Amino acid sequence: MKVTFSLMQKASKQIDKFALYVPKSGVFPKGFKVATQATGVKKNGNLDLGIIRNVNTSRPSSAAAVFTTNKFKAAPVLVSKEVLEVTGGENVDAIVVNSGCANAVTGEVGLKDAREIAGVANQNLGKQNATLVMSTGVIGQRLSMDKIVPALSQQFETNAFKDDFESWLNLARAISTTDTFPKLISSNFKLANGTEYTLTGIAKGAGMICPNMATLLGFIVTDLPITPSALQKMLRSATDRSFNCISVDGDMSTNDTISMLANGAVDTAVIDENSQDFVQVQTQVTEFAQRLAQLVVRDGEGSTKFVTVNVKNALNFKDAKIIAESISNSMLVKTALYGQDANWGRILCAIGYAKLDNLQSLDDKKINVSFVATDNSEPKELKLIVDGVPQLDIDEARASELLAQQDLEVLVDLGTGSEECQFWTCDLTHEYVTINGDYRS
Amino acid sequence: MKVTFSLMQKASKQIDKFALYVPKSGVFPKGFKVATQATGVKKNGNLDLGIIRNVNTSRPSSAAAVFTTNKFKAAPVLVSKEVLEVTGGENVDAIVVNSGCANAVTGEVGLKDAREIAGVANQNLGKQNATLVMSTGVIGQRLSMDKIVPALSQQFETNAFKDDFESWLNLARAISTTDTFPKLISSNFKLANGTEYTLTGIAKGAGMICPNMATLLGFIVTDLPITPSALQKMLRSATDRSFNCISVDGDMSTNDTISMLANGAVDTAVIDENSQDFVQVQTQVTEFAQRLAQLVVRDGEGSTKFVTVNVKNALNFKDAKIIAESISNSMLVKTALYGQDANWGRILCAIGYAKLDNLQSLDDKKINVSFVATDNSEPKELKLIVDGVPQLDIDEARASELLAQQDLEVLVDLGTGSEECQFWTCDLTHEYVTINGDYRS
Incomplete structure (x- = not known):
């Protein structure tokens, strides 16, 4: 191992x-x-x-x-x-x-x-x-x-x-x-x-x-x-x-x-x-x-990150929440955050398999995904996906800075309406597995 | 850590x-x-x-x-x-x-x-x-x-x-x-x-x-x-x-x-x-x-266990599958299996929050949960829950034997019908977190 x-x-x-x-x-x-x-x-x-x-x-x-x-x-x-x-x-x-x-x-x-x-x-x-x-x-x-x-x-x-x-x-x-x-x-x-x-x-x-x-x-x-x-x-x-x-x-x-x-x-x-x-x-x-x-x-077990997932400009609250929850529960997103990796692919994927109430909530040409600084540092927003297009030349140094922070924010702008939902999650860590897998020994 | x-x-x-x-x-x-x-x-x-x-x-x-x-x-x-x-x-x-x-x-x-x-x-x-x-x-x-x-x-x-x-x-x-x-x-x-x-x-x-x-x-x-x-x-x-x-x-x-x-x-x-x-x-x-x-x-990343989740005697296939999937996706069940722990509570919990199509599929007085040996060892079945009642005096030595095996089977008998679904999952391990959280460093 x-x-x-x-x-x-x-x-x-x-x-x-x-x-x-x-x-x-x-x-x-x-x-x-x-x-x-x-x-x-x-x-x-x-x-x-x-x-x-x-x-x-x-x-x-x-x-x-x-x-x-x-x-x-x-x-x-x-x-x-x-x-x-x-x-x-x-x-x-x-x-x-x-x-x-x-x-x-x-x-x-x-x-x-x-x-x-x-x-x-x-x-x-x-x-x-x-x-x-x-x-x-x-x-x-x-x-x-x-x-x-x-x-x-x-x-x-x-x-x-x-x-x-x-x-x-x-x-x-x-x-x-x-x-x-x-x-x-x-x-x-x-x-x-x-x-x-x-x-x-x-x-x-x-x-x-x-x-x-x-x-x-x-x-x-x-x-x-x-x-x-x-x-x-x-x-x-x-x-x-x-x-x-x-x-x-x-x-x-x-x-x-x-x-x-x-x-x-x-x-x-x-x-x-x-x-x-x-x-x-x-x-x-x-x-x-x-x-x-x-x-x-x-106080999430073994967590090292506190992550706000902010889904805004959604068609309705329900779908904003379904998408925020899908991102927040994704084991792949949670391990990427632990690894401090700006992995837009996993976030997009979790958005894509969310079981929406209304398919109109999601338009792959309107979606924007960013990391947002939770301190006062600038630039406040690091754009990962703009109008559905992944930004392949993101500022890696800034990404590392943001992801090293204890508090993170993932911002998803659906661009299909005006409702929003905030969800709070933590990362998935070795310590989580230790706490939940190994308490017997 | x-x-x-x-x-x-x-x-x-x-x-x-x-x-x-x-x-x-x-x-x-x-x-x-x-x-x-x-x-x-x-x-x-x-x-x-x-x-x-x-x-x-x-x-x-x-x-x-x-x-x-x-x-x-x-x-x-x-x-x-x-x-x-x-x-x-x-x-x-x-x-x-x-x-x-x-x-x-x-x-x-x-x-x-x-x-x-x-x-x-x-x-x-x-x-x-x-x-x-x-x-x-x-x-x-x-x-x-x-x-x-x-x-x-x-x-x-x-x-x-x-x-x-x-x-x-x-x-x-x-x-x-x-x-x-x-x-x-x-x-x-x-x-x-x-x-x-x-x-x-x-x-x-x-x-x-x-x-x-x-x-x-x-x-x-x-x-x-x-x-x-x-x-x-x-x-x-x-x-x-x-x-x-x-x-x-x-x-x-x-x-x-x-x-x-x-x-x-x-x-x-x-x-x-x-x-x-x-x-x-x-x-x-x-x-x-x-x-x-x-x-x-x-070939699941970092997995050490291959687990068959067998839900039988369900009212319909759909709910058998929903329950099997809920158990199979539960991070808590997956870490317990990694830790080789006969944790019936986590299995029952995952059954309980499965979003069923028909509430009649689940009757808390009829449910049986067991581990089943995947080799030819006896007794083949280790009962964890019988007709809704947790078995608090399970044979710990036998549980350890079963859970040490690479192939496990969790059997859930809903007792409400005659349909069944098999699901296959793996455990959640430190290595999974390492692979998915740490590939950058």
């Missing part, structure tokens, strides 16, 4: 992702508190249980979620779906997440366990159907109820819930499995009324240790007042443009869930789908979800 | 694929001759031009082809499609293949070049529209017409065409690019009339060096008499069950083509779609195409 020295050298320059992507402070939405505990499910003694709790009582909270479309949905996914269906997303006041065991492919007994956990939280909240549950970790094994249930009860009984920065960061830690850094972000935004609202998001990413799934979990909470149906519509749209626009290895787990709680602790008028502010809120939440989703790609 | 010693050791046991998969002799269909030449397009001086010629004159030949569905079809693909449309597949007497340059993404001038090559062959054959052309190699560059055209003319002028074993093997060499061994097979079959017919196939596989595409070419010739429409129907069906059932990295090139010539040099009744023998011939050709396609997987 040949693993060349140059690649090993490149890869050995490890990036300190914790320093780069984990905040040192944060502001959090009013009326939410969190608690975490190490129950012993994770054998290394790390935090493995997290609870988000709405403590605002001024009005009913709203909840929404987007679940995996995998046909083998884990028990907590089924139970949480049920809760949202029964309640219409109203008055859901807690999310309980455990890591280390996914409670997936566990049949009836798994459903019973997931319901019991929700039940314990509900009992402590003094409510029915007020809790979403989520699990991530090893699949095919039962939850250690003897560890999780007492720990969960204890959090409520000792009123362990807090809202400081360290507690939120611990929550991000508690939902992690093979993540190399906890994923926590916060942001403020103002509406036309002049009032400020806060968004906080935590996520865990696509890591796996046998037989873990690459479960993707994301939770966003806000103190904005919004109806459940508007929240669901907004989260669906935001997820389609964020968590559904990232690729680490193209696999989708039994447990993937993005959920959102809005408690309306900021006392302004309740927003619905017809409110003047709805579009602005949707834009804010989408951008926020994109930032959170990007952290998952940054 | 960590590349563990155990994996490097495993991979270093190189397999002598030439010795295993290249025949030392062969019988070939009557009435075909071949010629090859090193024109200088390949800079290493290897053979890079091949011609298959029908020399039987007892009746008109039949031709058929299945082309890439990539939207950026290379010039030779467009020209060959045109020839088949104009002629209805009748009286096509030559296939000209060049390697080293794919004549893809070359616009109008590429079309002109491809037509000129076909024209030179036609002129020498004294016919119109009698030649299919095909190219494989670097994309975005013009064919070196000054090298190819004189070489092509010379083959005809010197009557360099032969039908011995070495000439056929050279033809397989001439169409190769990064293939590590030439792919040539032959086979005989008898119909109810007692007459014997011969099939010969050559192929090239999924290798790429910047900016090559992983072009897949396959050519099958036979001395069976069959109508063009029956041949096309048969090849379409055979390709769907062979070349469209293999995965190396899931990419599809601008040049992929499987074509077939039948010259009827064996003087029996012409077969059409309604002939008694049609089904038998179709079965023979399908099995033959599968053998040829499997050689492409055997």
Whole structure:
């Protein structure tokens, strides 16, 4: 086997992702508190249980979620779906997440366990159907109820819930499995009324240790007042443009869930789908979800590159996304990026085999493909294909400069319309194969 | 970067694929001759031009082809499609293949070049529209017409065409690019009339060096008499069950083509779609195409495993194939197989996110997943999932034995119908990343 020295050298320059992507402070939405505990499910003694709790009582909270479309949905996914269906997303006041065991492919007994956990939280909240549950970790094994249930009860009984920065960061830690850094972000935004609202998001990413799934979990909470149906519509749209626009290895787990709680602790008028502010809120939440989703790609297993694939001037969003996804999932494109090769042929090929909804989306005489500098260096754009014609005399020195950067952008201009889609992906590396192929030895 | 010693050791046991998969002799269909030449397009001086010629004159030949569905079809693909449309597949007497340059993404001038090559062959054959052309190699560059055209003319002028074993093997060499061994097979079959017919196939596989595409070419010739429409129907069906059932990295090139010539040099009744023998011939050709396609997987870049994914008892063929393909293309499954890990979770996950045509195809209480021994060792089947329940106490020693073998079989029994699909894939290895990521340094 040949693993060349140059690649090993490149890869050995490890990036300190914790320093780069984990905040040192944060502001959090009013009326939410969190608690975490190490129950012993994770054998290394790390935090493995997290609870988000709405403590605002001024009005009913709203909840929404987007679940995996995998046909083998884990028990907590089924139970949480049920809760949202029964309640219409109203008055859901807690999310309980455990890591280390996914409670997936566990049949009836798994459903019973997931319901019991929700039940314990509900009992402590003094409510029915007020809790979403989520699990991530090893699949095919039962939850250690003897560890999780007492720990969960204890959090409520000792009123362990807090809202400081360290507690939120611990929550991000508690939902992690093979993540190399906890994923926590916060942001403020103002509406036309002049009032400020806060968004906080935590996520865990696509890591796996046998037989873990690459479960993707994301939770966003806000103190904005919004109806459940508007929240669901907004989260669906935001997820389609964020968590559904990232690729680490193209696999989708039994447990993937993005959920959102809005408690309306900021006392302004309740927003619905017809409110003047709805579009602005949707834009804010989408951008926020994109930032959170990007952290998952940054933590892609063994990755050395963070790549934005920007498909613009498409006939429709769907085809822009199909093309962006095809490029982002191509093993050949991903290895070329790892090898820092300006391989327009592989990009064009991946565009060509994308299964488009409308064949008019692609015109081989109108397509432009470039690399775009992600720093401020010039020339900003390095054109690889212009109006369908490959540029065979590209500036190799500039190509090397761009491709040596950690952040890359591939720009595809289809020239057939005005819609666009951004997708985020990472490179395919020796380290990815090592992590996923060799964890047994 | 960590590349563990155990994996490097495993991979270093190189397999002598030439010795295993290249025949030392062969019988070939009557009435075909071949010629090859090193024109200088390949800079290493290897053979890079091949011609298959029908020399039987007892009746008109039949031709058929299945082309890439990539939207950026290379010039030779467009020209060959045109020839088949104009002629209805009748009286096509030559296939000209060049390697080293794919004549893809070359616009109008590429079309002109491809037509000129076909024209030179036609002129020498004294016919119109009698030649299919095909190219494989670097994309975005013009064919070196000054090298190819004189070489092509010379083959005809010197009557360099032969039908011995070495000439056929050279033809397989001439169409190769990064293939590590030439792919040539032959086979005989008898119909109810007692007459014997011969099939010969050559192929090239999924290798790429910047900016090559992983072009897949396959050519099958036979001395069976069959109508063009029956041949096309048969090849379409055979390709769907062979070349469209293999995965190396899931990419599809601008040049992929499987074509077939039948010259009827064996003087029996012409077969059409309604002939008694049609089904038998179709079965023979399908099995033959599968053998040829499997050689492409055997030569998958950096692969150490040849894996048959067998999905059976499906509601319909389409969903059996969608599931088999989803497993075969999963980077996580492919790395697990490389790591020799009995990771049922990744297999189940890939089944779960397959985009089925009919949701009834999958019933999570009926699914069975096993590894099957490809040698004669017992127990033949190692059950990983039984009626939807993961077997957590599998025989690890037996699992290690099975997974250490070079040939593996993953058996998925859906239990929802009676259709089946076999797919062939290889593992994803460090060497794959090295080959595709590091060819520049």
